[in-house]
Amino acid sequence: MRTKNTVLHAALFSLIAGIAMQCGEAPVETAKLTYAPEVPPVIERSREARVIVNLETNEQVGRLADGVEYTFWTFGGSVPGPMIRVREGDTVEFNLSNHPSSKMPHNIDLHAVTGPGGGAASSLTVPGRSSKFEFKAINAGLYIYHCATAPVGMHIANGMYGLIYVQPKDELPKVDREYYVVQSEFYTSGKHGKNGLQDFDMQKAIDEHPEYVVFNGSMGSLLEEKAIKAKVGETVRLFVGNGGPNLVSSFHVIGEIFDTVYTEGGTIANQKNVQTTLIPAGGSAIVEFKVEAPGSLILVDHSIFRTFNKGSLGMLKVEGEENKEIYSGKIEDTVYLPEGGAIQKMPEKTAKAEENWTKEKILENGAQVYNKVCKACHMGEGQGVPSVFPPLAKADYLNANKNRAIEVVVHGLQGEITVNGTKYNSVMPELELSDRDVANVLTYVYNNWSNAGHTVTVDEVKRARAKK
Numbered sequence: 001m002r003t004k005n006t007v008l009h010a011a012l013f014s015l016i017a018g019i020a021m022q023c024g025e026a027p028v029e030t031a032k033l034t035y036a037p038e039v040p041p042v043i044e045r046s047r048e049a050r051v052i053v054n055l056e057t058n059e060q061v062g063r064l065a066d067g068v069e070y071t072f073w074t075f076g077g078s079v080p081g082p083m084i085r086v087r088e089g090d091t092v093e094f095n096l097s098n099h100p101s102s103k104m105p106h107n108i109d110l111h112a113v114t115g116p117g118g119g120a121a122s123s124l125t126v127p128g129r130s131s132k133f134e135f136k137a138i139n140a141g142l143y144i145y146h147c148a149t150a151p152v153g154m155h156i157a158n159g160m161y162g163l164i165y166v167q168p169k170d171e172l173p174k175v176d177r178e179y180y181v182v183q184s185e186f187y188t189s190g191k192h193g194k195n196g197l198q199d200f201d202m203q204k205a206i207d208e209h210p211e212y213v214v215f216n217g218s219m220g221s222l223l224e225e226k227a228i229k230a231k232v233g234e235t236v237r238l239f240v241g242n243g244g245p246n247l248v249s250s251f252h253v254i255g256e257i258f259d260t261v262y263t264e265g266g267t268i269a270n271q272k273n274v275q276t277t278l279i280p281a282g283g284s285a286i287v288e289f290k291v292e293a294p295g296s297l298i299l300v301d302h303s304i305f306r307t308f309n310k311g312s313l314g315m316l317k318v319e320g321e322e323n324k325e326i327y328s329g330k331i332e333d334t335v336y337l338p339e340g341g342a343i344q345k346m347p348e349k350t351a352k353a354e355e356n357w358t359k360e361k362i363l364e365n366g367a368q369v370y371n372k373v374c375k376a377c378h379m380g381e382g383q384g385v386p387s388v389f390p391p392l393a394k395a396d397y398l399n400a401n402k403n404r405a406i407e408v409v410v411h412g413l414q415g416e417i418t419v420n421g422t423k424y425n426s427v428m429p430e431l432e433l434s435d436r437d438v439a440n441v442l443t444y445v446y447n448n449w450s451n452a453g454h455t456v457t458v459d460e461v462k463r464a465r466a467k468k
C-alpha cells in the first residue's frame with residue numbers, strides 16, 4: 001500500500017538517482033542479441049554498464065535436415081540460442097521467460113557467471129513464468145550457456161545452448177568480420193537421413209552415438225546461400241562454441257591456418273599458426289585468420305566421418321582477386337607413369353591370350369578386383385553401408401537385370417535407386433577397369449552372397465560400354 005510518505009520517498013529517490021546518473025552512475029542498456037552466424041556489435045563504451053538481457057525459452061518443431069524434423073527446445077526460438085555480448089565488469093540483469101506453450105520447465109546456466117549453477121539455481125522457470133537474477137561479469141572470455149534442468153543431458157541434446165561473450169576491458173584487436181558458430185549433436189530415433197519428425201533417443205545419447213553432428217543447429221546451416229562471407233585481404237574472427245552434449249570438436253577450416261587461437265575461449269592469444277583446435281563439450285574457442293585468396297573455405301569437425309556422414313560441414317566464401325603468390329591453382333596436369341608406364345594400359349594382346357579363362361580363374365581374379373576396387377564402398381561381404389552404399393549381397397537391383405548392372409560398373413551411376421526396399425541417392429564413380437576385369441568382378445559378385453549365379457562375358461561388357 002502506498003502512503004503519501006512513500007510516494008515522497010520515491011520522488012526523492014528518483015531525483016537522487018537522476019543526479020547520481022549524471023555524476024557517473026552506470027548507464028543502463030538492453031543487450032542486442034543476435035542469431036547465428038551473426039555476432040552482436042563490438043561494445044564501444046569504456047565504462048561499466050548495467051545490461052538487461054531478455055531471453056525466452058520455447059519448444060518448437062523445426063528442420064534438422066532436408067525432410068527431417070525435430071522438436072527443438074530452444075533459447076530464443078533458435079539453435080543455438082542467440083549470442084549475448086557484454087563487457088567485463090558489467091552488471092547483467094537477466095530475465096528468463098518460459099513461453100506458456102512449453103511443456104517443460106527450463107533454466108539457464110551461463111558459464112560466465114560466478115555463482116550457484118551459473119544462474120541455474122535462480123532461474124528455474126515453469127511455462128508461462130519469468131525469472132530475474134543478476135550477476136557481475138567479472139571474468140572476460142567466451143562462454144557457453146545452456147539449460148540445466150533435469151534431465152540436463154536431454155535439455156542440452158534438444159538444442160538448449162548458446163554463447164555469451166564477455167568482452168575484455170581491453171577488447172581483442174579489431175577485425176573485419178566476426179561470426180558465431182556452435183557445433184552440437186542430435187540423437188534421433190531414426191537413422192541419419194530418415195525422413196519425418198524424429199524423436200529423441202535416450203539410449204543413443206547415453207551411448208554417445210549421434211545420428212547428426214552439425215553447426216548452428218541443422219545440416220546445411222552454413223552452406224550455399226547461407227555460407228558466411230569475407231573478401232580477400234580481410235581478417236575474420238570466429239567465435240566457436242561446442243554445445244555437445246557429448247562430443248569434443250576437432251575444429252578445422254580446410255584451406256586456412258588459424259593465425260591466432262584463444263584456446264578454450266580464454267582472452268590470451270596463446271597460440272599462433274594452428275591447423276585444428278580442440279573445443280571441449282561445454283567449451284569454446286576464438287580463432288582468427290586473414291583470408292588471402294578467393295575460394296571456398298570449409299568448416300569441419302576433423303573427426304571426419306562426422307563431417308561427411310553426419311553433417312558438421314560449413315562454408316566461408318571468400319571473394320576477390322586471385323593471389324597467385326599465395327596459391328597458384330592447378331598449374332599442370334600431366335600423365336604420371338610409374339615404372340616406365342608398363343601398367344598404363346591393359347594390353348590387347350594379353351587380353352586375347354587370356355580369352356579362355358576357366359571359371360576358377362575368373363572367380364579368383366574377380367575376387368582380387370573386388371577387394372581392390374569395390375570393397376571400399378560395398379564392403380567385404382557385399383553388405384554395403386546403410387543409406388550410403390547399397391548392398392551387392394542378395395541385392396534385388398543387381399539380380400534383376402544383368403545388363404543394367406554391367407552398365408553401372410562401366411559408366412558409373414548417380415541418382416535415386418531402390419535396393420532391397422531402401423532408397424539410395426548417391427554417386428558411384430566411373431571406374432577405370434578393363435572389360436576383362438569388369439566381366440570377372442561381376443561374375444564373382446553374381447556367384448557369391450546368395451546372388452543369381454550369372455556369368456558375365458567380355459563381349460557383354462563391350463556391348464554395355466558401347467551403349468553410352
Ligand SMILES: [Cu+2]
Pocket residue numbers: 073104105106107147148149155160
Ligand atoms: Cu531446458
